[in-house]
Amino acid sequence: MTDARTYKVIQWATGNVGARALRTVIEHPQLELVGLWVSSPEKAGKDAGELAGIAPCGIKATNSVDDMVATDADCVLYMRQGTDIDEVCRLLASGKNIVTTRGDFHHPRSMDPDVRARVEQACLEGGSSIYSTGSSPGFVTEALAIPLLSLSRRHECLTIDEYADMSTRNSPDLLFNIMGYGVSPGQFDQRKVDYVKHDFASSMAQIADAIGLEADEWDAVGEMSAATNTAEIAAGTIEAGTVAAQRITITGLRGGKPVLRFRANWYCSRDIEHPEWELRESGWRIRVEGDTPLDVNITFPVKPEDYAAYTPGLTAHRAVNAIPAVCEAPPGIRTTVDLPHVIAKF
Template sequence: MADRLRVIQWATGNIGTRALRAVIEHPRLELAGVWVSNPDKAGLDAGALCGAEPTGIRATGSVDEACAIPADCVLYMRQGTDIDEVCRLLASGKNVVTTRGDFHHPAGMDPALRQRIEEACLAGGTSIYSTGSSPGFVTEALAIPLVSLSRRLDCLTIDEFGDCSSRNSPDLLFNVMGFGQPIGDFDQRQADHVKADFAASLSQLADGLGLVIDCWQAHGEYAAARTAAPIAAGTIAAGTMAAQRITIEGLAAGTPRLRFRANWYVSRDIDHPDWDLRESGWRIRVTGDTPLDVGITFPVAPEHYAAFTPGLTAHRAVNAVAAVCAAPPGIRTTVDLPQVLAHLPAQSSAHSSENLPT
């Protein structure tokens, strides 16, 4: 790569802020611009938005101004997907890498929407790619090489574990997520919301494997604390909700062949010991003629966890920029892209999140 690729960071929430810093520090990328939704951030230097040195690039809240900036790629990380905005970026000659989950499985998209995106890609000679840590890395990039050892796949099961006990966010945990509340019926709308992105990501994998999935189903469950559990945000009383699980399954002939389970909890001492809750991370099991059981954990101290997690999603997107810019026009997937490589800086920044103490 003789010339560095010019990148616009689109939005600066938790994930976008981490991506912005990664672009600034990246040896093969050049920050071209920043779009922000918060008017208080407009006019600020990009470095000030992410704790880096001044860059001379000032954030704008104007879509027109941001679209007019010459760039090779946009890291699209705003809250909600504005299809008109995305099509405008693609048609203007800017590739898009997004942590939005709308483009994991082109064949499963609304036909009219897919046509609009594809036409914009053709007009601009560009491509768009949805990625992240989950869905994305664990459901696609990691699953593909694990299953590559098999010639018969009975089922792929991905368990994601999220220990929320150290998070001091009472409103989020008690009021939004419902921890510490009496056990009731699971809100199916929540399960269906999770299914939308994860079924799309796993459908991409199924297509690549030649695995025909008849239908996708989603359901959720609660588990109660067996004993009182003090957590950072308060106390979970015995008998109240201490863990929740959402399962997304792709069935073939009535049998689950691809499965993702999100396990969120504030205590492991629950009335469903068969859930086998583990520390935060992933467990991937391949059953078939070459069975595997792979565990991944995050060796980060609880007080540094909130600063660590945005990088799991942001860095995958930043690292994918070069591959997406080099790809043929259209909606690209992990299955058809080359391996995403992390081109690392020669010397890590002393402020880098990778140096967080454990």
């Protein structure tokens, strides 16, 4: 019985999501933290509990990949910035399963063939598995899509709209310099479009394959909308006529018709030149078109001042909860389609 088993876990990195995952592992009744890898030399040697914002737990952080590869563990929660395939393969070949919030493993068939072959070989050597998940992509594009589509026998299109209100985020460099708010509308940064397409197209391709409607083309479009009124946000000022909202739409087409669609709606103000975007409060709207049409709305009943403490868990918690299912799965690159349900153990 897997209910009686304790899984030994290594946490890999301690950014916003990683730190939340670390705390959750330490407090989890079925998990035992046995290692912590950090990228920052300043964090090396510190107690994992301290880095998680709780009492010391006796596990010290390290920069050493060699030490972590040599550590006896069932699973690695891989949450570093960027995916190091050499590192991933070493961990898998050493017998450690990996659950990651990196979006590189949602759809094995669309991976770079050489990378896929290396990862699968490492899984065979270690008898291990790797699984990509999170809130989005992951939960909303896969785990939630599957039961919604199970009500249908004729499918037209599944559309997922994600809404993210950035107005309460006090991160001027991120919003103005990196994301491009508060400037005159121009050409959308294609690199941003490609980044979103990489993760979300692969996630939705997994579902398209599973329902027998493989997409033969994935379209990606980025759009901007300017503010109609000057808006004061936590990070500064969005002047009227400058970028206040952006959306990126990823569409899977089959025979020229949309089958699956994900649309990221990110905004600092709802007073924009494109009211037809129908911006909503942060959350998701999922619409199923077919013989059993559905319109599902999910919002987050959290005060704006609590968002910074709440949002890391959206991504971290599903990954932590997936550990038992991945550890018990056959070796290889695993997906939401072939894994059993991810069930939280409280």
